[in-house]
Amino acid sequence: MRTRSTIYNCNVIELAKIHNRAGNITVVEENINLPFPIKRIYYLYDVPGGGERGGHAHKGLQQLLIAAGGSFDVVLDDGINKKVVGLNRPYFGLLIVPGIWRELINFSSGAICLVLASAKYDKSDYLRDYDEFRNYKIKN
Numbered sequence: 001m002r003t004r005s006t007i008y009n010c011n012v013i014e015l016a017k018i019h020n021r022a023g024n025i026t027v028v029e030e031n032i033n034l035p036f037p038i039k040r041i042y043y044l045y046d047v048p049g050g051g052e053r054g055g056h057a058h059k060g061l062q063q064l065l066i067a068a069g070g071s072f073d074v075v076l077d078d079g080i081n082k083k084v085v086g087l088n089r090p091y092f093g094l095l096i097v098p099g100i101w102r103e104l105i106n107f108s109s110g111a112i113c114l115v116l117a118s119a120k121y122d123k124s125d126y127l128r129d130y131d132e133f134r135n136y137k138i139k140n
Ligand code: T46
Pocket: 042, 044, 053, 054, 055, 063, 102, 104, 115, 121
């Protein structure tokens, strides 16, 4: 039996920070600190300060969201519960499992949202209507 995904399956992962006097480096590697193979990387930038993105769910995609620069908040919603996760450090990643509605809000000016994704772009993987998402969650 499949278990319905909830916001409690979405966790913030602390990534190792390798520091020296020239600055920091953080590495993300599948099977080491990421539970899925990386098939696609994209990043959101030049979002106007205070701006918002998202407003959809994915049926199958898993993602790790990182505030590579600046900060933003992610509102996670499983159709029943909601939580807000603030991201503001490049060594924290928010793991989002399939079947979670997300909205990205409160972008700081110049923020960069780096996304590591488990699959290539597929328009049909998106649920972009909230009522459709709620119905999907009842059945899945
Ligand atoms: C997500 C959040 C965090 C492509 O053609 N290929 C791609 O791989 C992506 C991600 C997007 N697009 C096109 C589709 C739209 O015409 O880029 C346009 C903007 O995409 P969207 O409105 O989905 O952007 P966001 O910022 O609302 O959502 C994106 C991701 O789509 C989504 O997976 O979780 O970033």
